[in-house]
Amino acid sequence: MSGGKVEKERNTCEERIDNELQDRIEDIKEIVESKDPVEAINEYGLALSKTVNYKLELSWGGPQDYFIFEYDPDSKELVGITYHFLDWFDAAQRRISSRSKEWEILEQLFYSCILIE
Numbered sequence: 001m002s003g004g005k006v007e008k009e010r011n012t013c014e015e016r017i018d019n020e021l022q023d024r025i026e027d028i029k030e031i032v033e034s035k036d037p038v039e040a041i042n043e044y045g046l047a048l049s050k051t052v053n054y055k056l057e058l059s060w061g062g063p064q065d066y067f068i069f070e071y072d073p074d075s076k077e078l079v080g081i082t083y084h085f086l087d088w089f090d091a092a093q094r095r096i097s098s099r100s101k102e103w104e105i106l107e108q109l110f111y112s113c114i115l116i117e
Contacts, residue, residue, distance in 0.1 A: 028044075049072070050072075050073065050074065051070050051071060051073075053068050053070055053071075054068070054069040054114050055068055056069065062087050063087035063088075064085075064086045065083070065086070066083075067084070068080075068081070069081055069106070069114060071110075071115060078110055078111070078115075081096040081107075081110075082095050082096065
């Protein structure tokens with residue numbers, strides 16, 4: 001301990017995610033099997049948000065790539081963009097930072113060509 005600050009080693013989210021997912025599934029199984037699952041999920045969950053996903057498919061087969069545009073219809077805002085690349089039993093994805101030049105370009109595409117109201 002140095003300077004009153006406790007240093008604690010933690011596994012990465014990638015290393016922890018499978019256990020976290022299993023814990024959540026066990027909790028949710030109990031909820032759906034409970035006497036009042038609606039009340040139970042209302043007590044368990046922090047919030048329920050509605051978003052709409054738009055998938056812009058650029059290629060398919062091997063390799064395949066596409067963008068997912070996540071849109072919040074309540075706030076009328078684009079809240080997320082993810083690029084996906086897949087090639088025969090392998091896949092990767094990148095979340096596009098909302099502070100990036102890539103976001104600006106993709107946001108312009110979304111509002112001018114995809115979300116036409």
